[in-house]
Amino acid sequence: MKIKEIIRGWYQKEGVSSILKNINWLVLDRIIRMVGGLLINAWVSRYLGPKNIGIWDFSVSVTSFFLIFSSLGIERVAIKNFVEVSHEENIKNFSTLLSLRIIISIVSFLGAGFLLQYYAENDIEKIVIGWLVASSILIQVTEVITFDFQANLLSKFTVISKTTGFILASLVKVYLIIYNYELTYFIGAFLLELFVGSLLLLYHYFKLRKPVYFSFSKQLFQEYLHSFLPLLLSAFAYTVYTQIDQVMIGRMIGDEALGVYSRAVKLFMISTAIYTILGSSLFPELTKQWKKGINSLNSSYERISSMLTGISYVGVFFTWILADLVIDILYGEAFAGAALNLKILMISAIFQYNGGMRGNYLILTNKRNIIMISSFCSMGLNVLLNYLLIPKYGTNGAAFASVFTVFFTAFVLNFFFKKTIVIGLAQLRSFFMIYFIRKVFKRN
Structure with missing residues (x-):
């Protein structure tokens, strides 16, 4: 009984239960994506075959280089600026980060799209797929919201948003397989997952942080730019290694x-x-x-x-x-x-x-x-x-x-x-x- 009371007392300490719940949500997200993703991706792979999967994965791999550039590589710095700050500072940080990410994401999208078009060598299908996959960079600008949620132990809203998108896209993929759709439609399902996840992230942010308004900080903008290059180089090196x-x-x-x-x-x-x-x-x-x-x-x-x-x-x-x-x-x-x-x-x-x-x-x-x-x-x-x-x-x-x-x-x-x-x-x-x-x- 004494041990039980000790465990309960430890669990009820300020911050401990919140941290554990936050970790549980992150683990749940990993499990859902590992198990569900494995089964759905296996079915999609069987249906599309090695060549189509190869075309898709090549576009994703090339886009990943530009995605890491658009993500700025400053996650730890950003999270630090969201920890236990006032509502005004939170909004200022979010607005500045979002502005920077949008600017760099547009450049990254164009870079990925044109490079994939060059690699496509006038193959219209590959050109279309390349630009579609590259557009995923633009959809993911709302990832800056996840920094706020991580910093304040609110990862459950990230998991709910992304898991909803994942489940919906998985159902769409099953439909596409049953009714014999082509590769391009599966790219659409991939983008749908990201789009739904992004919309829900925005919904939760506006709900939790209302009132939400735009408040740009030149000082913060310069701080992120200053941190951008060294952290980006390390992140880019890792992406090159993995892709x-x-x-x-x-x-x-x-x-x-x-x-x-x-x-x-x-x-x-x-x-x-x-x-x-x-x-x-x-x-x-x-x-x-x-x-x-x-x-x-x-x-x-x-x-x-x-x-x-x-x-x-x-x-x-x-x-x-x-x-x-x-x-x-x-x-x-x-x-x-x-x-x-x-x-x-x-x-x-x-x-x-x-x-x-x-x-x-x-x-x-x-x-x-x-x-x-x-x-x-x-x-x-x-x-x-x-x-x-x-x-x-x-x-x-x-x-x-x-x-x-x-x-x-x-x-x-x-x-x-x-x-x-x-x-x-x-x-x-x-x-x-x-x-x-x-x-x-x-x-x-």
């Missing part, structure tokens, strides 16, 4: 190969989503240990790295056993090549999980310059490896490029800096689960 393989496959091999490979990437992203949930949950513990001192931080880092590495081993094991069956069930024989792509990609999950908390460690110890260097190393290495391996090994070459890139930037790079050797050694021991082996021997 360049698909762009290069589309250009070097063709749409059909890209369609097959991108299905493996979609499945692999489930492991990334799981890591994101685990990582966000474990970061507070790392922060707590940092406050106790560097030795506590190092010990906690190795413990977390060992635990996450162990989880990755389980994921890789089951992926290698079940990949062929899963690809066949979800996508069919036309996408059979995705199974080997997925098996290779999953090897990188070991290094991703093993060194995933590395960035958080570097932030806590104020070594942000190493994060920047790592981002650009991953971008440059990945582009180089894709250029060398895709012509020789096809899509499997792209998968190997991802594995080598994560291995180098998340593990090997630690030994290039004196300040991160301690991280590299901890991760090396984590590969062999030394932390838990020691615990077992101590008990015995």
Whole structure:
């Protein structure tokens, strides 16, 4: 009974219940998109086939470079400016951010559209699809509202808005499949999801923050512009690393190969989503240990790295056993090549999980310059490896490029800096689960 009262008292502390509820909404959003998205996307992929999926994914990959530019890369700075401010300051921040985002989104939309038109090489269908996908940049200008909701633990409204759009678009996709519609209509369903989500975000913002009016701040505008470039470079480097393989496959091999490979990437992203949930949950513990001192931080880092590495081993094991069956069930024989792509990609999950908390460690110890260097190393290495391996090994070459890139930037790079050797050694021991082996021997 005493334990129950302690837990209840802790839960009812100011802020604790709100934080937990906020996290629960974010986790719910991840689950809905992982499960629902996987099933709907599998059905759509079967219906459209590798070539059409490849055309769609190529446009999305190219657009993603411009989308990261339009998103400004200043999420953390923006969220900080929304935390516990007056209504007047909130409106001023929102108006300034929205103005900046609209301006840059228009430029990004035009850049993505014209580049995709150039790549289309006078293919009318590809030109139309390119411009439609590029227009998603304009629809997503309302994402600035999510910064306010994140800062004030109101993520449930973000999840409700986006999930409603996702469900509605999924129903439309089912209708399109049943009645044999063409690829362009599925792009329309993709845009519908974003549009509905954006409208609902605006609705919730106007409801929660009324009265809403326009209040531009030149000082805030300059602050965001000042923060824009360095944060954007890091975000852009990450986007290049995650998307360049698909762009290069589309250009070097063709749409059909890209369609097959991108299905493996979609499945692999489930492991990334799981890591994101685990990582966000474990970061507070790392922060707590940092406050106790560097030795506590190092010990906690190795413990977390060992635990996450162990989880990755389980994921890789089951992926290698079940990949062929899963690809066949979800996508069919036309996408059979995705199974080997997925098996290779999953090897990188070991290094991703093993060194995933590395960035958080570097932030806590104020070594942000190493994060920047790592981002650009991953971008440059990945582009180089894709250029060398895709012509020789096809899509499997792209998968190997991802594995080598994560291995180098998340593990090997630690030994290039004196300040991160301690991280590299901890991760090396984590590969062999030394932390838990020691615990077992101590008990015995």
